[in-house]
Amino acid sequence: MKRVFKVFSVIAALIAAAPLFAGGKQDSSSGNGVETIRVWSDNAHEATLRNKQIEAFNNGIGKEKGIKIDYQLYGSNYWDVIKVAAQSGDAPDLYRPQIPVQDFLDAGYIIPLTDIPGSAELLKKYEGALIGNKQVFSGKIMTLPYNLTTRKFVINQDLFDKNGIKDIPRTWDDVHKYAKLISDNGGGKEFGFIFTFQSDWVSYAYATYMAAPSVGHSGFDNINLKFDFEGMTPVFEIFKQMFNDGSAIPGGAGMDADQIRAVFAEGRIGMIPAASFDVAVYNNQFPAKCNWKMIDIPVLDARAPKNREFVDDMNLLVVGSSAKKHLEKAFEVFKFFYSDENAAEMYEEGLYIPFRQEAIKMAKKTPDVKGFADSAYTFQPVIRLPMPDTITPFEGEAYRPLILNIFSGPASTNVRAMLQDLDKRYNAGLAKLPAAKLEEFRAPANWARDLKAK
Numbered sequence: 381m382k383r384v385f386k387v388f389s390v391i392a393a394l395i396a397a398a399p400l401f402a403g404g405k406q407d408s409s410s411g412n413g414v415e416t417i418r419v420w421s422d423n424a425h426e427a428t429l430r431n432k433q434i435e436a437f438n439n440g441i442g443k444e445k446g447i448k449i450d451y452q453l454y455g456s457n458y459w460d461v462i463k464v465a466a467q468s469g470d471a472p473d474l475y476r477p478q479i480p481v482q483d484f485l486d487a488g489y490i491i492p493l494t495d496i497p498g499s500a501e502l503l504k505k506y507e508g509a510l511i512g513n514k515q516v517f518s519g520k521i522m523t524l525p526y527n528l529t530t531r532k533f534v535i536n537q538d539l540f541d542k543n544g545i546k547d548i549p550r551t552w553d554d555v556h557k558y559a560k561l562i563s564d565n566g567g568g569k570e571f572g573f574i575f576t577f578q579s580d581w582v583s584y585a586y587a588t589y590m591a592a593p594s595v596g597h598s599g600f601d602n603i604n605l606k607f608d609f610e611g612m613t614p615v616f617e618i619f620k621q622m623f624n625d626g627s628a629i630p631g632g633a634g635m636d637a638d639q640i641r642a643v644f645a646e647g648r649i650g651m652i653p654a655a656s657f658d659v660a661v662y663n664n665q666f667p668a669k670c671n672w673k674m675i676d677i678p679v680l681d682a683r684a685p686k687n688r689e690f691v692d693d694m695n696l697l698v699v700g701s702s703a704k705k706h707l708e709k710a711f712e713v714f715k716f717f718y719s720d721e722n723a724a725e726m727y728e729e730g731l732y733i734p735f736r737q738e739a740i741k742m743a744k745k746t747p748d749v750k751g752f753a754d755s756a757y758t759f760q761p762v763i764r765l766p767m768p769d770t771i772t773p774f775e776g777e778a779y780r781p782l783i784l785n786i787f788s789g790p791a792s793t794n795v796r797a798m799l800q801d802l803d804k805r806y807n808a809g810l811a812k813l814p815a816a817k818l819e820e821f822r823a824p825a826n827w828a829r830d831l832k833a834k
Contacts, residue, residue, distance in 0.1 A: 423453070535675060537672065560627040575587075606807050620793065642666045644666075693735060699714060728747065775805055
């Protein structure tokens with residue numbers, strides 16, 4: 381399938397927090413011929429505007445069509461809640477998908493969009509822009525991209541100025557040097573770096589993504605079809621050094637992703653890995669008390685040929701198997717969430733940059749929130765391709781907790797040896813996959829050719 385690599389960036393938030401609204405099992409009927417369509421997500425940053433849009437729908441076109449949207453938000457336990465609900469037959473009609481999508485497909489918890497009557501008009505808008513094993517599985521479209529997200533690095537300019545640091549960190553050696561300086565001068569109150577060992581999604585969303593610009597992938601080599609976590613060794617060794625020598629704030633093992641963001645927002649931390657969705661975090665969720673700035677991810681060698689910047693196309697919703705009893709109305713709600721009109725409003729508030737240019741053109745204003753422009757800019761971007769980690773059989777520890785265990789382990793931890801063993805176990809599993817299935821993950825020729833920046 382043709383892939384499109386012209387991309388935009390995103391301001392979005394995957395909030396790791398306690399449940400924000402806990403939805404119990406509800407009747408599908410609201411009375412007076414109105415059916416309730418349940419929608420679950422963990423995109424808490426958009427709640428105010430999204431609820432406003434939903435209220436307008438429920439009081440307008442929803443009434444006309446006999447539909448009421450019940451929108452529930454969850455925090456860091458979101459995916460566990462979805463899995464339990466699906467297994468017990470209490471899953472919502474629509475929900476935001478997370479990895480592993482394949483498991484849900486195999487279990488029959490997702491209805492392919494291509495199997496829904498009347499879906500052709502919406503799907504045509506995304507023709508040529510969908511990616512295998514991301515939106516398309518076994519030849520069927522399961523979800524659609526809504527926005528894109530970039531990975532960035534955030535610095536506290538106030539602490540940089542206080543410590544006489546004149547330049548942004550361009551290499552990981554710079555990060556370590558600046559972090560050590562800030563911590564040494566911080567009197568036990570200010571530290572150069574912060575990270576969490578508590579949330580295993582962080583090992584992928586931040587750690588491997590931080591290494592990606594230096595190695596050209598985030599753990600899986602889509603060109604040669606093999607796992608290559610070992611290539612990240614030099615970056616992870618610097619992370620490890622910062623945890624070992626006091627360059628990073630102690631106690632990371634006891635903080636989750638939101639807690640480290642909150643500490644950074646207090647102005648006590650010099651640097652933190654980030655994504656474009658953290659713009660909403662530091663403007664709204666945890667308003668920063670320091671002059672923070674988003675910059676490009678540092679690299680191992682600033683003199684080496686630069687890889688193009690990776691961006692992720694993010695999916696918003698899938699149609700769950702629970703929607704079968706009122707599929708037509710559930711799909712009306714799906715279309716409402718994906719409407720260009722709603723996406724344009726999200727863009728105006730700096731919450732997302734829509735995947736579709738048409739939504740951006742509808743916007744009545746350009747977002748002016750702090751950090752938006754820096755997070756939105758990408759240098760010759762290329763869409764990150766999926767990796768087969770969720771379908772690869774392996775023995776021993778999975779890569780996400782293993783990476784966090786490397787960081788939180790003793791100073792004597794042999795980072796390269798652990799990553800070599802990880803690759804060995806995962807690549808042994810690749811050999812057990814059907815060749816045709818593995819081939820689905822191979823990078824197209826133009827992606828491989830254009831990986832290096834011009």
